[in-house]
Amino acid sequence: EDQVTQSPEALRLQEGESSSLNCSYTVSGLRGLFWYRQDPGKGPEFLFTLYSAGEEKEKERLKATLTKKESFLHITAPKPEDSATYLCAVQPTAGGTSYGKLTFGQGTILTVHP
Amino acid sequence: KAGVTQTPRYLIKTRGQQVTLSCSPISGHRSVSWYQQTPGQGLQFLFEYFSETQRNKGNFPGRFSGRQFSNSRSEMNVSTLELGDSALYLCASRLEAVKFFGPGTRLTVL
Numbered sequence: 001e002d003q004v005t006q007s008p009e010a011l012r013l014q015e016g017e018s019s020s021l022n023c024s025y026t027v028s029g030l031r032g033l034f035w036y037r038q039d040p041g042k043g044p045e046f047l048f049t050l051y052s053a054g055e056e057k058e059k060e061r062l063k064a065t066l067t068k069k070e071s072f073l074h075i076t077a078p079k080p081e082d083s084a085t086y087l088c089a090v091q092p093t094a095g096g097t098s099y100g101k102l103t104f105g106q107g108t109i110l111t112v113h114p
Numbered sequence: 115k116a117g118v119t120q121t122p123r124y125l126i127k128t129r130g131q132q133v134t135l136s137c138s139p140i141s142g143h144r145s146v147s148w149y150q151q152t153p154g155q156g157l158q159f160l161f162e163y164f165s166e167t168q169r170n171k172g173n174f175p176g177r178f179s180g181r182q183f184s185n186s187r188s189e190m191n192v193s194t195l196e197l198g199d200s201a202l203y204l205c206a207s208r209l210e211a212v213k214f215f216g217p218g219t220r221l222t223v224l
Contacts, residue, residue, distance in 0.1 A: 032211045043118070043204050043215035044157075087157065091211060100147055100162035100170050102213060107156065 002027045006088050006105035013078055013112050021073040021108045023088030033071050034102065035064050036087040044087055047073075078112045085109050115141060118207050118216030126222045132193040135219045139186050139207030145169075146188040147213065148180060151202040162208075163188055195223045 005024045013019055025033065032051050036044035048057045050066035057064050061082065063074040073086055089102040119138045127133050139146050147162035159172040163182035180190040186207075192199055200223045206213040 034212070036215075041220075043206075043217045046212055046214055049212055089157075100145065100164070100208065101159045101172065102147075102149075102157075103159070104157040 002090055002092055002103040004088055004090055004103055004105035006086075006108050008108060009106065010109040011111070013075075013110070015079055015112055015114050016077045018074070018076045018078070020075070021086055021088075021110070023071040023073070023105055024069060025071070025088075025090045025105075026069075027090045027092050027103075029093035031091045031093045033066055034089045034091065035071070035073055036089065038085045038087055038107070047086075075110070078110075080112045080114050083110055083112045118205055118214055120203075120205050120216040120219050122219060123217065124220045124222075126224060127195050128224050129195055129197060131195050132191065133195060133221060134189055134191045135203055135205075135221075137188045137190075137205030137207075137216060139188070139205075140209070140214060143207035143209050143214075144186050145208035146182055146186065147206050147208065148188070148190050149204045149206065149215075150174075151204055151218070152200075157204070160190065160203075192221075197223050199223050 003026045007022045035047040038044045048064040053068045061076050065072045085107040087107045089104040121136045145164045148160040149157050151157045161171045162169050166182045177193045182188045202218040204218045206215045
């Protein structure tokens with residue numbers, strides 16, 4: 001069974017204090033690893049997709065990286081508006097009972113103080 | 115391009131009742147999936163539809179069902195509601211590998 005574990009559960013940063021969020025996963029075969037951001041009372045907002053070990057993607061202050069066992073979301077010089085829950089999810093290779101299914105981690109609640 | 119829309123945004127029901135939630139995907143997206151989000155269990159996969167066919171189903175009881183129409187719009191139904199069904203129900207439409215989520219329907223069962 002696919003599993004995703006995110007750490008830490010919660011992270012408090014001062015504005016400008018860089019840090020990283022971790023996503024460890026086990027999956028029979030990885031089609032893609034996804035990062036989403038979720039604000040309170042809203043649906044998850046897509047950030048990145050990573051497909052293979054060694055891949056990196058960047059968007060503003062966020063950078064996602066992928067290894068064969070985990071992914072990191074690096075936040076550089078965060079601002080208060082980066083406060084949100086960050087969710088990691090894996091999609092196994094297509095076919096069988098895994099078709100279209102994303103398995104999510106529990107998320108990391110990030111709070112950035114001014 | 116408009117995003118995924120879900121109606122209604124909020125619902126209050128009592129135990130034993132049934133409820134139908136609606137989802138309109140992003141234009142051109144033919145795949146729609148549903149997820150349940152609760153504080154204790156997080157986001158859990160309910161089912162996915164593609165071209166009116168259910169392609170996959172998560173580990174939920176038969177009280178949870180869905181369907182997709184020819185215009186790709188989808189509905190999910192929960193019968194005989196239980197207190198534990200209180201959750202945020204999220205719909206997502208998919209383009210290739212990426213799922214885009216709607217704002218969700220907050221269901222409260224009293």
